[in-house]
Amino acid sequence: MVSSEITSIVKEWQSYLELQKNYSKNTREAYLNDVKAYFAFISNYSEESVSLKSISLVDIRLIRSWISDRRFSDYKASSSARALSSVKSFYKYLEKTRNIVCHSIYTVSSPKKAKTLPKALSKEDTLFSLDKVASLSETRWIDLRNRSLLTLIYASGLRISETLSITKQHIKETEYIKVIGKGNKERLVPWIDNVKKLILEYLKELPYNICENEPIFRSKTGKVLHRCNFNSELVKLRRIYGLPEHLSSHSFRHSFATHLLENGADLRSIQELLGHKSLSTTQKYTKVNLSHLESVYNKSHPEAKLSLDKKPLNPK
Structure with missing residues (x-):
């Protein structure tokens, strides 16, 4: 599925992320899994082994198909955004060490992440x-x-x-x-x-x-x-x-x-x-605690105390 040359470059890239970029073990493993999944998609898409030439010649259509495939496979937008970032990191390494430039990978925008607030326990x-x-x-x-x-x-x-x-x-x-x-x-x-x-x-x-x-x-x-x-x-x-x-x-x-x-x-x-x-x-935590902050305001602010019985801060 992947040529020995690519396998060797991936090992170099992982060492580079560890020694030069100071990425954690978890981050490096996540990047590696993303890039492997990307190679697997290219192999299935082209029905041939992945080589240095084939990954350097990918076009926008293939990359968008890969992102689309992840969406239909129920990957979250945040997961696909990270996967795209991982692949871009690998291409940047190719450009740095092999002078291989793939413009297509940089023209695709990351999927928009759903804005979720952290959930705390009572x-x-x-x-x-x-x-x-x-x-x-x-x-x-x-x-x-x-x-x-x-x-x-x-x-x-x-x-x-x-x-x-x-x-x-x-x-x-x-x-x-x-x-x-x-x-x-x-x-x-x-x-x-x-x-x-x-x-x-x-x-x-x-x-x-x-x-x-x-x-x-x-x-x-x-x-x-x-x-x-x-x-x-x-x-x-x-x-x-x-x-x-x-x-x-x-x-x-x-x-x-x-x-x-x-x-x-x-x-x-x-x-x-x-x-x-x-x-x-x-600051995300201020949104989580909006009801608490409202309660503090109602109890503490002079203006709120004067008007609390007449006009609630957040009437329903």
Whole structure:
């Protein structure tokens, strides 16, 4: 399906993304899967093996057919937009290293992404989940793992990938957790004493020996825990207790930011804690909390107090 020359170039490109662009492992894998799917489409479309010549001669019709095929295969617009970005990245590498220019790939616009707001959990569902996640297994150390991991996400607003990278070395720090986020951006997140105590309790029960710089969260077999394994635990939690369908490791990160905002934290501080590059990303939470902000306004603003009985802020 793909020539050996293309396979070799793809390996070079992956190394380039890692060493020169500092892309994370997850990003590199996503790009690789997108490009492989693109090659598979070209092969089926042309009914021949994909070569350096064939990918350099693709036209707008083929690229649009590929995007259209993804749409009919129920891929989300955001997924196809990323796939197109991945393929463009590969062509840029070809231009840089092989002097091969394919103008067609740059003339196709990315599919418009649906504007979705992050979904946070209520405080009640959050606290209930943190309690009940420690009762899903018959093994104590796994229950302690689940509780300490989920509590760490909610207490610190970490991404699941950042949480799963925590090592014993991190725990030695008394005040801050130093994490490497997207784009290899480093940030400091305050330690919460209660979270550290949960993690230390988990480590006492962990039946496997791990080194100082190895991730502490482990699977049943002692291997490094993957996000899919933990997400399976959260699916189990949802189903057993009838919790919201949007409950996920990421929803606890959103809940961290949402509950901070509801309790008076400013957006700039939340941006720093979440590791967002742009404040506009963090500002999404103001839309999520519009009803809360309206309630605060009605209770606090002098003009609102004077006219609240006569004219509601948001009459229906």
